[in-house]
Amino acid sequence: MYACATEGPFPAQCVAASVESRWPWSVVLGRVDSRPRPQGTATEPDERLVIDTSDSTGESRSPADATVAELGEFAVIDRAVSGRDQPDTTLLGPGDDAAVVRATDGRVVVSSDMLVQGRHFRLDWSAPEQIGRKAVAQNGADIASMGAWPTAFLVSLGCPPDTPVAVLDALTDGIWSEAEGLGAGVVGGDTVQSDQIVLSITVLGDLRGRDAVLRSTAGAGDQVAVAGRLGWSAAGLAVLAAGLDGHAEVVAAHRVPEPPYGSGPVAAEAGATSMTDVSDGLLADLGHICAASGVRMDLDPAALEPDQVLRAAADELGDDADAWVLTGGEDHALAATFPPGVELPDGWRRIGVVLNDTDVRGGASAAVGAGVLVGGRERTGAAGWESFGRNRSR
Numbered sequence: 070m071y072a073c074a075t076e077g078p079f080p081a082q083c084v085a086a087s088v089e090s091r092w093p094w095s096v097v098l099g100r101v102d103s104r105p106r107p108q109g110t111a112t113e114p115d116e117r118l119v120i121d122t123s124d125s126t127g128e129s130r131s132p133a134d135a136t137v138a139e140l141g142e143f144a145v146i147d148r149a150v151s152g153r154d155q156p157d158t159t160l161l162g163p164g165d166d167a168a169v170v171r172a173t174d175g176r177v178v179v180s181s182d183m184l185v186q187g188r189h190f191r192l193d194w195s196a197p198e199q200i201g202r203k204a205v206a207q208n209g210a211d212i213a214s215m216g217a218w219p220t221a222f223l224v225s226l227g228c229p230p231d232t233p234v235a236v237l238d239a240l241t242d243g244i245w246s247e248a249e250g251l252g253a254g255v256v257g258g259d260t261v262q263s264d265q266i267v268l269s270i271t272v273l274g275d276l277r278g279r280d281a282v283l284r285s286t287a288g289a290g291d292q293v294a295v296a297g298r299l300g301w302s303a304a305g306l307a308v309l310a311a312g313l314d315g316h317a318e319v320v321a322a323h324r325v326p327e328p329p330y331g332s333g334p335v336a337a338e339a340g341a342t343s344m345t346d347v348s349d350g351l352l353a354d355l356g357h358i359c360a361a362s363g364v365r366m367d368l369d370p371a372a373l374e375p376d377q378v379l380r381a382a383a384d385e386l387g388d389d390a391d392a393w394v395l396t397g398g399e400d401h402a403l404a405a406t407f408p409p410g411v412e413l414p415d416g417w418r419r420i421g422v423v424l425n426d427t428d429v430r431g432g433a434s435a436a437v438g439a440g441v442l443v444g445g446r447e448r449t450g451a452a453g454w455e456s457f458g459r460n461r462s463r
């Protein structure tokens with residue numbers, strides 16, 4: 070299905086063979102009618118969309134072989150939303166000016182995160198389907214880290230006009246399949262032209278009657294624990310950046326993180342006192358908890374030993390597996406604090422303790438990662454990823 074072009078904006082595995090060449094044929098949009106359907110649940114692909122994709126020889130081509138500009142905004146949107154299932158919480162899905170989503174407990178958890186081509190993904194490193202999954206996963210992890218379940222996603226997409234429709238189809242498939250795996254709907258979004266692919270996702274979540282678990286409520290003496298993988302995404306990124314073959318597990322982890330979504334609500338139920346997801350790096354993200362809660366933590370190096378998979382990649386690259394565990398972002402593991410003496414729920418492992426300090430200076434002005442000690446010591450160097458480069462580790 071995918072051809073390996075080496076140049077142009079859609080290289081390698083991302084370009085459908087049929088869109089590799091220029092267009093010898095014309096795509097003529099006949100009648101495009103994307104009126105909203107009375108709906109909320111499944112819709113069928115729009116049969117009213119008539120596309121004449123025959124070339125001069127009369128040979129017929131699929132719309133998937135066109136570019137976004139050739140198909141047009143509304144046909145592109147129609148391809149992204151038609152024929153998809155919605156969960157019961159979606160009362161009105163895509164098609165109107167806004168969606169309507171059921172919020173049973175009277176509150177909605179809401180968050181958003183974006184992926185920018187070149188900055189967060191490369192089309193020669195990840196297939197569009199993987200990028201779609203990753204965008205949904207990182208948003209779903211933010212909801213899990215509040216102790217909630219994702220219910221609905223809104224997908225705002227910017228892309229260049231020459232983006233192959235096949236790329237958007239695959240991106241859409243990734244988005245919908247990750248959302249579906251969470252029992253959540255894709256209920257709307259926006260599609261605009263931009264110089265590169267930008268994917269901004271907003272997620273809604275349901276606390277199911279529980280209080281949200283905040284960053285600001287860790288207490289002295291609490292246990293520090295994590296659920297999920299640490300350092301795998303950073304290792305995968307390093308493997309891709311070095312152009313190394315092999316190490317498929319970490320490369321896969323970089324392309325599509327697997328946040329332990331269910332561990333968020335489970336932690337909330339077990340009485341977690343604070344929680345966050347690890348997007349920028351363990352030290353950086355625990356540092357946000359320290360700053361918000363006005364506490365310091367001490368992590369146990371023995372509990373943060375890189376596993377064999379990381380060691381193998383680090384050995385071959387001459388890289389630092391400890392740094393991947395401590396400062397590597399994008400695994401979207403969950404990190405939380407639990408009261409002393411509470412038995413950690415399944416999936417959680419203890420990695421340290423909140424110190425019994427008093428008078429700890431926190432707040433937004435604290436340096437990233439400040440307050441997080443490893444083996445009793447402040448670690449030097451970057452604590453994780455920062456969007457505008459300060460303290461950036463890679």
Ligand SMILES: Nc1ncnc2c1ncn2[C@@H]1O[C@H](COP(=O)(O)OP(=O)(O)OP(=O)(O)O)[C@@H](O)[C@H]1O
Pocket residue numbers: 180181182207211348349
């Ligand atoms: N431009 C903005 N306007 C309003 N609030 C913002 C803006 N950017 C970020 N925030 C808010 O600031 C807080 C921290 O944002 P940040 O993006 O660091 O967290 P995150 O999404 O959990 O991490 P990451 O983006 O690394 O996954 C969040 O509450 C977020 O909603």
Ligand SMILES: Cc1ncc(C[n+]2csc(CCOP(=O)(O)O)c2C)c(N)n1
Pocket residue numbers: 182187188189190191306348349397398399454455456
């Ligand atoms: C091509 C490419 N280069 C570098 C990275 C690494 N990276 C980008 S953003 C981020 C953390 C979260 O950032 P944000 O706060 O912007 O969400 C990390 C670790 C990548 N994924 N792809």
Ligand SMILES: [Mg+2]
Pocket residue numbers: 181182183
């Ligand atoms: Mg964010």
